[in-house]
Amino acid sequence: MKIMYLTIELTVGFFLLFIIVKFVGKKIINQITPFTFIASIVLGELLGNALYDHQIGIFYIIYSMGLWAILLFVVEYLGQKYLWFRGMVEGKPSALINNGRVDYEELKKNRMNINQLQSLLRQSETFSIREVAFCYLEANGSISILKKTKYQKTTQEDFSLSIKPIYVPVTLIRDGKVLWNELKDLGFEESWLRTQLDTQGIFEYHSVFLAEWLEDDGLFVQTY
Known part of the structure; x- marks a missing residue:
């Protein structure tokens, strides 16, 4: 009897989940915003908890998931109809790099540090901040990058330029602190x-937000 009841609950839950995702759209799967991320987790929890709680019948599974689906539809409708509501629910992208300069205040506002920004850039196949003209932190935590003209791939491919050796940039100063091990590995002295x-008119380490060395492009420095 329990097996039959569980089979019915699973079948009902499966098709409810399919219908909700189908009508709400791909956003809940891609988790484009923090709201859709939380909504997808709660939707799964509603179904999972209901299936394994013997005190909850099929009616309550249908009701809870149906109500959650209606609320999602309402939020999606209001987001499409009203810009202010869309901005409140979805959030806005933050310009972490603007015209080639890291915006330190935007980093603090998004509770990020330079290490995390560099990590996200590397994951996007960008190994140096100097390559970036604009970098936006999207609502879902990913970044969008617009590179400076001379670092865009098309310049070399379109004009068949000679291939140059590739060097990995090395961070020498971060948040006002000198990374002595990195400096030593490069074979350089403090002098x-x-x-x-x-x-470059900089006389104190603590005034340097980021200093990065690239073999064929020299030292890139940004102060606070």
Whole structure:
């Protein structure tokens, strides 16, 4: 009897879930916004908890999932109809890099540090901040990058330019702290680093937000 009842519940839950996802749309699967991410988790929890709670019947499974689906439809409808509601639910992208410069205030506002930004850039096949003209943190936590013209792939492929050696950028100063091990691995001394900073009018390490060395492009420095 229990097997039959569980079979009926699973079948009903399966088709309810299929219908809800079909009508709500792909956003709940792709989890485009924090809201859709939470909504998809709750939807799964509603079905999972109902199936394994023997005190809950099929009616309550249908009711709970149906009510949740209606609420999702309402939110989607209001988001399409009213811009202010869409902005409140979906959020807005944040410009972490603007015109080639890291926006330190935007990083703090999104509770991010330079390490996390560099990690996200590397995951997007961008290994140096100097390559980026604009970088936006999207509502779902991913980043969108627009590279500077000279770093865009089409320039080399379209004009058949000669292939140059590829070097990995090395961060030497981060958040005002010198990464001495990185400096040593490159074979440089502190005197060399000070000279590099002096030529750019920077005389204190703690005033440097980020300093990055690239073999064929020199030292890129951004202060706070």
